[in-house]
Amino acid sequence: xxxxLRRLGRDDxxxxxxxPGTGKEHVSAFHHRWLGTPPPEDADAAPAELIARSLxxxxxxxxxxxxxxxxxxxxxxxYPQARxxxxxxxxxxAGDNVVAPEHRLPKFDGRLTCPTFNFNxxxxxxxxxxxxxxxxxxxxxxxxxxxxxxxxxRRFHERLRPLRDRSAGLSLLFEGMERYLRKKPGGKLLHDxxxxxxxxxxxxxxxxxxxxxRDESGAWGALPAPGSRTFITVGIDHERLFRTFVGEPSAxxxxxxxxxxxxxATGR
Numbered sequence: 001x002x003x004x005l006r007r008l009g010r011d012d013x014x015x016x017x018x019x020p021g022t023g024k025e026h027v028s029a030f031h032h033r034w035l036g037t038p039p040p041e042d043a044d045a046a047p048a049e050l051i052a053r054s055l056x057x058x059x060x061x062x063x064x065x066x067x068x069x070x071x072x073x074x075x076x077x078x079y080p081q082a083r084x085x086x087x088x089x090x091x092x093x094a095g096d097n098v099v100a101p102e103h104r105l106p107k108f109d110g111r112l113t114c115p116t117f118n119f120n121x122x123x124x125x126x127x128x129x130x131x132x133x134x135x136x137x138x139x140x141x142x143x144x145x146x147x148x149x150x151x152x153x154r155r156f157h158e159r160l161r162p163l164r165d166r167s168a169g170l171s172l173l174f175e176g177m178e179r180y181l182r183k184k185p186g187g188k189l190l191h192d193x194x195x196x197x198x199x200x201x202x203x204x205x206x207x208x209x210x211x212x213x214r215d216e217s218g219a220w221g222a223l224p225a226p227g228s229r230t231f232i233t234v235g236i237d238h239e240r241l242f243r244t245f246v247g248e249p250s251a252x253x254x255x256x257x258x259x260x261x262x263x264x265a266t267g268r
Contacts, residue, residue, distance in 0.1 A: 068121025091118030153187030
């Protein structure tokens with residue numbers, strides 16, 4: 001993480017780690033081939049401590065999560081005074097009961113529930129965060145029924161080519177995906193990057209206000225629930241998402257979508 005941040009000119013960003021020094025490999029061989037293997041370094045703090053400190057310094061900060069929700073669970077457990085105004089998570093699933101037919105992906109058509117790795121990696125933490133009441137003012141779930149339809153493929157790559165020098169981040173991304181697409185020309189699903197873009201520009205998606213449920217098999221679903229303050233993606237504006245991805249000024253930042261208290265969905 002520090003190596004990438006330095007490449008981006010952002011070595012001022014603190015890094016947290018829950019298990020530093022274990023020797024366990026957390027990145028793929030592809031990343032070593034692309035970025036090299038930097039020497040190990042110490043973390044600035046444990047993740048929950050770092051998040052709590054950031055919230056004290058920046059009370060309106062948005063928490064963006066990808067992967068299992070262990071660190072958010074630790075924050076809620078260990079820092080009872082911590083409050084989040086907005087949490088954007090890559091995870092969850094919205095089925096046919098909340099997704100309009102024209103927005104359904106063929107692979108999920110006919111489903112009401114589906115396992116989701118990020119929530120099932122720590123179901124207790126997921127349930128805690130989703131039932132946190134006033135401790136999290138707004139929960140926005142960028143669900144797999146949307147992210148599985150956003151692909152960085154050769155077309156996406158070529159569209160990015162003339163824009164790659166716009167920022168250090170786009171340049172580094174383009175460099176990595178140039179390598180990636182040689183081996184996997186079908187491209188890569190943009191799960192976490194889609195969630196990051198929607199944290200910046202929530203209006204690039206359409207949302208339903210829901211309550212998340214999990215069955216005994218570990219499959220998650222969404223039930224309409226006006227007033228829950230939990231929102232899940234039910235559609236995506238691919239063009240607006242791309243503009244946010246590349247930093248087009250017209251795309252954001254804009255406020256997160258706001259629904260009336262008695263509304264369960266918005267159909268942008």
